[in-house]
Amino acid sequence: MTTSITGGDWEPYVLGTAPLEEGAAGGAVHRLPAWARAQVDDQLFRFVEACPVGGRIRFETDADEVFLTVAATTVVIDGVEPAVTLVVEQGEQETEIRLDAPTLLVVAEEQVVEVRPRSPEVVRIPVSGSGPVDIWLPHGARVELVSLAAAAPIVAVDAPGLRWTHYGSSISQGANAVSPVRTWPVAAARRLGWNLRNLSLGGNAQLDGFVARVIRDHPADLITLKVGINVVNADSMRERTFRPALHSFLDTIREGQPDTPIVVISAISCPAHEDAAGPTVTGSEGMAHAAVRAVERDVGALTLGRTRDVLAEVVTARADPGLTFWDGRDLLGPAEEGMLYDGLHPDQRGLDLIAARFADGILARLPMARSR
Structure with a gap:
């Protein structure tokens, strides 16, 4: 049996952010709600607010792998394309995964001069089937979450602590x-x-x-x-x-x-x-x-x-x-x-x-x- 988290199912799985909103490809991650973002008209603000710094997907599953479909957007300044990475944490195990196909916003003189769109990508994430899994989202890119799929149930898990x-x-x-x-x-x-x-x-x-x-x-x-x-x-x-x-x-x-x-x-x-x-x-x-x-x-x-x-x-x-x-x-x-x-x-x-x-x-x- 395959379980897939999509659309409005994301909320209990995503920690450290505002509720997801509908985006072009999936659930758009924001750190401030729409009513707050509407009070500022600034290009830098719009980008940095949408970077899910500290945001993570947290769950448990008996599967030995999950598949995350994600669309990311990052900024190229002076020709430098920054790495866009996820970090998967489970117990003492920590794995960094680089996304291969983020959409690129090319910036010159503090203005976006070119957009190089790319399709969402599917990331295979091995898991052990034992204990909570945290997928820490990219800290320097906008992110839309399309789906999280596994061949076993995926269960949202609360995080203890202050x-x-x-x-x-x-x-x-x-x-x-x-x-x-x-x-x-x-x-x-x-x-x-x-x-x-x-x-x-x-x-x-x-x-x-x-x-x-x-x-x-x-x-x-x-x-x-x-x-x-x-x-x-x-x-x-x-x-x-x-x-x-x-x-x-x-x-x-x-x-x-x-x-x-x-x-x-x-x-x-x-x-x-x-x-x-x-x-x-x-x-x-x-x-x-x-x-x-x-x-x-x-x-x-x-x-x-x-x-x-x-x-x-x-x-x-x-x-x-x-x-x-x-x-x-x-x-x-x-x-x-x-x-x-x-x-x-x-x-x-x-x-x-x-x-x-x-x-x-x-x-x-x-x-x-x-x-x-």
């Missing part, structure tokens, strides 16, 4: 990680045995109210908010707007989760912006640096150092016993700036270091989470 919602920038999204399980939040969650909902949005951690509402409405045992770098990168706020935006973001979350522990984490080290305001530009050498501003830096223009001060001040002012501040330089600091391959983003060594330090340090900073 429910963790994380919000952050491209550093937390980890598009440059070497595999879906080597982004730092996924690596930390696996080490801690936690269930991750990663709402990190490359270039778009701008304290948007719709993200706060999504976090508010998704039950969690722990919420972490890594804030600061994207606001400076885009020069999108002055201190006058940044401070109340953070308060409002926290107010919204507290409307639905009044007692859930929240840790506000500042940016890791970024030498270009520690004492220089944004925006960020990339030089011909590929390194990030602060733009030469057309006006003198005005009062309220945000440096990375100042965002850390404001975050700490807001956390203190709220006098919320479930709210904690953590300086992101404890995760990757000035001594490790050589791990920032472009002066801004950590290489894989840096992502691994952040994951390890987060896992080692989070419970010590959050005694409320330890007892859950």
Whole structure:
């Protein structure tokens, strides 16, 4: 007897994402619901939101193989086609599988100039028939799930462990990680045995109210908010707007989760912006640096150092016993700036270091989470 998961059957099998939506080939994976996505008209946002970072298919079966039909879409920049991979985890066994036929979006000057469509592909995945199987979805590609088939029943399995919602920038999204399980939040969650909902949005951690509402409405045992770098990168706020935006973001979350522990984490080290305001530009050498501003830096223009001060001040002012501040330089600091391959983003060594330090340090900073 063959079992096949298709269409509306996917929901109990897919963890760490928003409910799947109907796509051109199958169930389109998103991390934010449609009503939230409709509030932003930005090409980068639309792509990074649809990358299922931290998303996975989880099931049990007595079959010795399953067949996943999947359609993926990734971006080609400067002629470089990134690898699109799945990671299959079962017990102590971990297997990485590269997808051969993703649709390609060719980008030049931050615009899609060509689309090279390809058909969905069928991936054969050997399994042992013993214990839960996790298929970690690609972290740097959009994904549509067409079907999952096996010659035996496929049963959805809950994942034990603390429910963790994380919000952050491209550093937390980890598009440059070497595999879906080597982004730092996924690596930390696996080490801690936690269930991750990663709402990190490359270039778009701008304290948007719709993200706060999504976090508010998704039950969690722990919420972490890594804030600061994207606001400076885009020069999108002055201190006058940044401070109340953070308060409002926290107010919204507290409307639905009044007692859930929240840790506000500042940016890791970024030498270009520690004492220089944004925006960020990339030089011909590929390194990030602060733009030469057309006006003198005005009062309220945000440096990375100042965002850390404001975050700490807001956390203190709220006098919320479930709210904690953590300086992101404890995760990757000035001594490790050589791990920032472009002066801004950590290489894989840096992502691994952040994951390890987060896992080692989070419970010590959050005694409320330890007892859950």
